Amino acid sequence: MKTVSFEDLQKELKNRNINLSYQRLKILQYLTNSQIHPTVDQIFTDLHKDIPTLSKTTVYNTLKLLVQSDLAKVLTIEDNETRYDINIENHGHFKCESCGEIYDFTIDLDSIANKELKNFKINDKKVYFKGICPRCLN
Amino acid sequence: MKTVSFEDLQKELKNRNINLSYQRLKILQYLTNSQIHPTVDQIFTDLHKDIPTLSKTTVYNTLKLLVQSDLAKVLTIEDNETRYDINIENHGHFKCESCGEIYDFTIDLDSIANKELKNFKINDKKVYFKGICPRCLN
DNA sequence: TAATCATATTGTAATGATTACAACTCTGTA
């Protein structure tokens, strides 16, 4: 699975004339280091320990920026929790209905193109699975 | 694509000892007749014309019931709009980013099983595409 | 260095979807 380095991200932001402020840096680090596809609340709560002045609005703003810049993606596996993912192509997401953990799995999104959609312009593909993970099956 | 008849649905509800009240009947009809994958608000607004006493809570309650009974599915293509779909297997959803319309397309969900997940118990698979539909491309 | 300007951050208030809950209604049965 292709990984995105911090340097890549920094470069991308430069290209788009987006300043890498301290807060944005920390949020980017959080997204790349923790592979947990966090919710806004998780990001805010964890980072707030290091940055007591951090505002939740800043987290929202930064995530919106990253999504618009195509550096992050919104995951809507559940209707009541929006999660964020550093943008790595060609993978799907599995959510365990027991422990709530989210697993990445590789999938060739190109291979699930569809004849019916040959006249459609496809910009984004999402694949979400739900079930029970091996750990919880025991 | 497999279609679900009204009689099938009624039978399913009987099996589960769920009463088919007037409101529930209307909501079921709405879901089967209109193929628009409606939001709660669409269902409520449209049915409210016929049933002025209808409450939005009833719509929520009924949809929850249908989902729990596995007769309907929740669609979370966007993080800000929850939609509902009568449960038909083996199809994905395409949402046009221009007009907002949602298109079904057939897809063999079994074929996108994944070796990495061979020890996972998979209960549900969702495939969401986004882009521009042919009508809006012109 | 000081002044200026654009951008980023913050905190609070507003919005909107969903849920909780208590009162009321309906239907069937004894």
Added chain:
DNA sequence: TACAGAGTTGTAATCATTACAATATGATTA
């Protein structure tokens, strides 16, 4: 008719997200 259980309704509460105005920051130029 009285009762019980289930379904519906409307209001209030909750929670995530957005809007917005005030403040802070940081770079640039004189």
